[in-house]
Amino acid sequence: xxxxxxxxxxxxxxxxxxxxxxxxxxxxxxxxxxxxxxxxxxxxxxxxxxxxxxxxxxxxxxxxxxxxxxxxxxxxxxxxxxxxxxxxxxxxxxxxxxxxxxxxxxxxxxxxxxxxxxxxxxxxxxxxxxxxxxxxxxxxxxxxxxxxxxxxxxxxxxxxxxxxxxxxxxxxxxxxxxxxxxxxxxxxxxxxxxxxxxxxxxxxxxxxxxxxxxxxxxxxxxxxxxxxxxxxxx
Amino acid sequence: xxxxxxxxxxxxxxxxxxxxxxxxxxxxxxxxxxxxxxxxxxxxxxxxxxxxxxxxxxxxxxxxxxxxxxxxxxxxxxxxxxxxxxxxxxxxxxxxxxxxxxxxxxxxxxxxxxxxxxxxxxxxxxxxxxxxxxxxxxxxxxxxxxxxxxxxxxxxxxxxxxxxxxxxxxxxxxxxxxxxxxxxxxxxxxxxxxxxxxxxxxxxxxxxxxxxxxxxxxxxxxxxxxxxxxxxxxxxxxxxx
Numbered sequence: 001x002x003x004x005x006x007x008x009x010x011x012x013x014x015x016x017x018x019x020x021x022x023x024x025x026x027x028x029x030x031x032x033x034x035x036x037x038x039x040x041x042x043x044x045x046x047x048x049x050x051x052x053x054x055x056x057x058x059x060x061x062x063x064x065x066x067x068x069x070x071x072x073x074x075x076x077x078x079x080x081x082x083x084x085x086x087x088x089x090x091x092x093x094x095x096x097x098x099x100x101x102x103x104x105x106x107x108x109x110x111x112x113x114x115x116x117x118x119x120x121x122x123x124x125x126x127x128x129x130x131x132x133x134x135x136x137x138x139x140x141x142x143x144x145x146x147x148x149x150x151x152x153x154x155x156x157x158x159x160x161x162x163x164x165x166x167x168x169x170x171x172x173x174x175x176x177x178x179x180x181x182x183x184x185x186x187x188x189x190x191x192x193x194x195x196x197x198x199x200x201x202x203x204x205x206x207x208x209x210x211x212x213x214x215x216x217x218x219x220x221x222x223x224x225x226x227x228x229x230x231x232x233x234x
Numbered sequence: 235x236x237x238x239x240x241x242x243x244x245x246x247x248x249x250x251x252x253x254x255x256x257x258x259x260x261x262x263x264x265x266x267x268x269x270x271x272x273x274x275x276x277x278x279x280x281x282x283x284x285x286x287x288x289x290x291x292x293x294x295x296x297x298x299x300x301x302x303x304x305x306x307x308x309x310x311x312x313x314x315x316x317x318x319x320x321x322x323x324x325x326x327x328x329x330x331x332x333x334x335x336x337x338x339x340x341x342x343x344x345x346x347x348x349x350x351x352x353x354x355x356x357x358x359x360x361x362x363x364x365x366x367x368x369x370x371x372x373x374x375x376x377x378x379x380x381x382x383x384x385x386x387x388x389x390x391x392x393x394x395x396x397x398x399x400x401x402x403x404x405x406x407x408x409x410x411x412x413x414x415x416x417x418x419x420x421x422x423x424x425x426x427x428x429x430x431x432x433x434x435x436x437x438x439x440x441x442x443x444x445x446x447x448x449x450x451x452x453x454x455x456x457x458x459x460x461x462x463x464x465x466x467x468x469x470x471x472x473x474x475x
Contacts, residue, residue: 027305027324029324078381099388100388101304105347107343108343119350169307172339172341225328229315229316230316
């Protein structure tokens with residue numbers, strides 16, 4: 001079993017134009033920085049991206065957006081992207097917004113062999129337009145379909161050479177579900193360790209879901225909104 | 235929780251609040267203080283981005299509440315001390331935060347399972363419009379603004395109690411509490427309570443019941459600033475500051 005690849009270029013060598021790619025992260029927290037940069041350099045076009053946000057203008061997935069590589073995006077919040085808003089209003093990009101819980105559950109379902117499910121979220125709103133609705137025990141629910149992808153780019157704090165992954169704090173977010181829902185899941189980690197070095201009880205994503213893994217470099221881990229309190233008075 | 239309240243209070247110089255005129259700050263302060271009085275010991279609470287976040291500054295002493303962040307955390311603490319901010323530790327507003335003793339982290343799916351599953355006692359969020367049926371709109375203005383609903387639709391659909399925290403009218407003085415929302419909805423018939431700088435309003439099957447009025451205002455003052463018809467509560471009283 002050899003899942004380790006040399007670097008981000010090698011990891012995405014076979015990502016063709018027109019791919020559907022899931023990209024982990026919430027805002028800029030827990031995004032696969034190396035894979036996004038490599039994809040921007042490779043210039044892969046006509047992508048469908050599935051990610052909660054689209055980075056910010058000029059950083060993270062904002063790079064792919066600015067380069068015109070994304071033709072369709074599925075996510076839940078795009079408030080940090082003036083460029084995206086402009087592109088949507090000018091119909092240069094196809095945007096599908098889903099409630100965040102529905103979005104994450106659709107990805108979970110995609111990885112878990114569940115084709116669709118019913119959720120109370122969005123009933124009576126435009127999110128439910130043209131979708132099947134059903135009454136269960138007197139409450140109305142909307143049917144939502146699973147999401148799957150050709151590739152998933154995920155970021156973990158630590159991983160072993162078999163692809164067992166451990167995330168750190170709120171950088172976990174969408175990464176674990178995305179790892180399960182793609183044909184080829186590529187994980188970049190800050191620390192790549194030998195098999196057996198991670199306590200099995202602490203593995204968040206079992207290695208079965210991960211096809212390729214590498215240790216990333218030059219992590220910027222940019223903070224979107226730095227909020228601090230003064231030392232004095234604490 | 236007292237620690238959180240005190241620590242957060244020391245942090246009023248957030249750009250989001252400081253950029254507002256002083257009058258608005260005062261309004262917001264009154265709104266979040268009133269909402270904080272709805273907190274009960276043992277509550278698991280989700281505070282929305284912006285003004286609702288400030289409710290954490292006014293948790294009554296002697297009770298413990300746990301703040302949930304839908305990006306995958308229970309037990310949000312105060313903003314970190316300068317130099318201790320961690321890019322891997324943020325709230326749903328993408329602000330750096332700290333963790334409390336007893337904090338747990340989980341995936342987005344687990345987070346929304348706890349929201350959708352009805353385990354969140356209280357959700358406080360802002361709104362662009364609310365109507366007399368308790369429907370709320372806060373995520374998009376067609377043709378003008380595309381923000382996305384984020385986790386708001388899940389929260390309003392399934393939190394045990396939903397409180398809207400907002401200024402009573404728009405900057406132009408137009409009512410935000412309407413007969414019927416005009417913007418695309420975040421949730422239909424989901425809001426339980428509306429708290430503004432002018433009033434505390436309960437959403438009931440028969441309409442909006444005005445329970446409390448801010449000091450020095452009359453029922454007519456509040457009604458004039460509200461498009462929906464208000465029903466005076468038999469126990470109508472002055473809003474405590």
